[in-house]
Amino acid sequence: MPIGSLHLRDSVVGAALLVLLPAVAILPVPRAQSAGYPEKPIRLIVPFSAGGSADNLARVMQSTWSTALGTALVIDNRGGASSIIGTDIAAKAQPDGYTILLITTTYSTNVSLIRKLPFDPVKDFSTVSLVASQPNLLGVHPAVAASTVKELVALAKSKPKAFNFASGGSGSSPHLAGELFNLVAGIQITHVPYKGTGPAAVDLLAGQVQMMFAGPLLLEPHVRSGRVRALAIADSRRTAVLPEIPTMTEAGVAGVESGTWYGILVPVGASRGVVAKLNQTLAQTLKSPEVAARLVKQGVELAGTSPEEFQRYLTAEVAKWAKVIKQANIRADSL
Numbered sequence: 001m002p003i004g005s006l007h008l009r010d011s012v013v014g015a016a017l018l019v020l021l022p023a024v025a026i027l028p029v030p031r032a033q034s035a036g037y038p039e040k041p042i043r044l045i046v047p048f049s050a051g052g053s054a055d056n057l058a059r060v061m062q063s064t065w066s067t068a069l070g071t072a073l074v075i076d077n078r079g080g081a082s083s084i085i086g087t088d089i090a091a092k093a094q095p096d097g098y099t100i101l102l103i104t105t106t107y108s109t110n111v112s113l114i115r116k117l118p119f120d121p122v123k124d125f126s127t128v129s130l131v132a133s134q135p136n137l138l139g140v141h142p143a144v145a146a147s148t149v150k151e152l153v154a155l156a157k158s159k160p161k162a163f164n165f166a167s168g169g170s171g172s173s174p175h176l177a178g179e180l181f182n183l184v185a186g187i188q189i190t191h192v193p194y195k196g197t198g199p200a201a202v203d204l205l206a207g208q209v210q211m212m213f214a215g216p217l218l219l220e221p222h223v224r225s226g227r228v229r230a231l232a233i234a235d236s237r238r239t240a241v242l243p244e245i246p247t248m249t250e251a252g253v254a255g256v257e258s259g260t261w262y263g264i265l266v267p268v269g270a271s272r273g274v275v276a277k278l279n280q281t282l283a284q285t286l287k288s289p290e291v292a293a294r295l296v297k298q299g300v301e302l303a304g305t306s307p308e309e310f311q312r313y314l315t316a317e318v319a320k321w322a323k324v325i326k327q328a329n330i331r332a333d334s335l
Contacts, residue, residue, distance in 0.1 A: 037274055041072040043099045047086025049079035053215070054104050057132060057262055060295055064288045068281035082106055082171070082332060084117065091119035095269030100128070100278065105173050105260050108317040112325040113171045113332040127310040128264040128278050130303040131286070132295060135235030135259035136177045136213040137220075137242065139228040144210050149232050149251035152211075156187035164190040166200035166212040171332035174200070176321060177213035177234055177258035179328040184255045204228065213258065216241040216299040234258040241299040261303075261317075263310055275307055 044062075048054045058075050066073040078086030083106045093099035111121050138149070144163070146152035156163055167175035170193045182189055192209050194200040201218055203209050205227050216239050222228040223242060232251040233239050235258075248256040264282060266275060285291055286304045295302060305313070324330075 037097055037277055038069055038071045040098060041074050042069065042097070043074050043076050043093075045076050045078055045086050045090045045099065045101045047078055047080075047083035047090075047101070047103070050077045052079075053134070053260065054102055054262060056298070057295070057300070058102055061131075061282075061285050061291055064291050065281060065285040068284045069277075082110060082114070084110065084114070088118045090265070091124040091267060093267050095267040097266065097270050097274035097278065099267065101125070101265045101267075102131075103263050103265055105317070105321075107263075108314060109171060109176065109321045109325065110332075111318060112322040113330065124268055125265040126268050126270060126275065127307045127314060128266055128275055129282050129307065130305045130310040130313055131262040131264060131282065132300045132302050133235075133259055133261040134215055134298075134300050135233050135237075135239055135257075136174060137216045137233055137239070137245065138177075138181070138211065138213055138231045138248070139204065139219045139223065140211040140231060141204060141207045141209070142226065142229055143207055144229070146231070147229070149248060149253050152231060153185045153187055153253060156185070156189055160188045161190055163210045164192045166192050166194055166204055166209040168197035168200055169193050169195065171325075171330060172197075173258065173260050174213040175330070176324055177256070179330065180258055180324050181213075181253075181256050183324060183327055185253055215260070220299075232256075235301075237301070239299050239301075240296055261313075263314065279307060 044058055046055050046058050055077060062073050062075060078089055083104070087101060087103070087107065090099055090101035107121065110117065140146060140152065144152070146155050165178040167178060169175065174197060175191060175193065178189065178191055189211070194203070197214055197218060200209070200212055201214065204212050205222060213234060219228050219230065220241050223230045230242060230245045232248045233242070233245050234248050234256050236247060236249065238245065238247060248254065264278065266278065283304045286302045292302055
């Protein structure tokens, strides 16, 4: 089976992977009374610095979700160490529903990238819901003699290791997307890590690197100006930001699906009533026209799932990226 993203509708494949490699478990939890929940403000830990995509998502949802919950939702940015610092704080919090955690794709890759984590991603958390996702876009410098993904693959095969791709750092989503592309297409494009996607994009525009995977919003202005050629979206669906750009499957290379997704976890031990309340109010938030309109404009695709569906999705992501990380021999920077 080709390496690729397992979407929620792929329940049969997801169930198979669930047997092979558990991720975040929906463990039996105490049936503590939660009729009055919430009775005080809820802390949402965002394990990334303010101003980033995860922080932006949290702040777009904050007001509407607070209203649905009937209490204040306080965002607590605890960035550092590839989200490990904030995640560890959440893991050690009381499982009473008053500390919740926003995670991204990083959560599913850290377990394979980092030898020893201060928390157990399987035993220390329970899933609430997948929130949203944002696919990666494959963009190349105009000097690259390829107008389609098929042409790029043929060119790369004719000149192994002659081309390179940029990313915001080793182990980042754009890096893993490039390595997944290498594995699926059977090519050898060399990774060049940068300290952030911004500097990586600058060198792409200058022609110092030939290509990169990145969020559509980062590259969209340069695609419109002709300074970057967009070849495909690494997702099963096209993006509203650049609807004319085909998916990787439509472009002829199936199995290269990569991006950044976001989800909510709680420390294990939270009652079923608490998890249900958080899931229900989050679903209401994502259906809000104001929230949806703001996020769709940013290239974000809203999700909203049951805790069990998110568990299966997260399990599949862990298995998928573990395979890519092992085969590509990837190590995270400075961790």
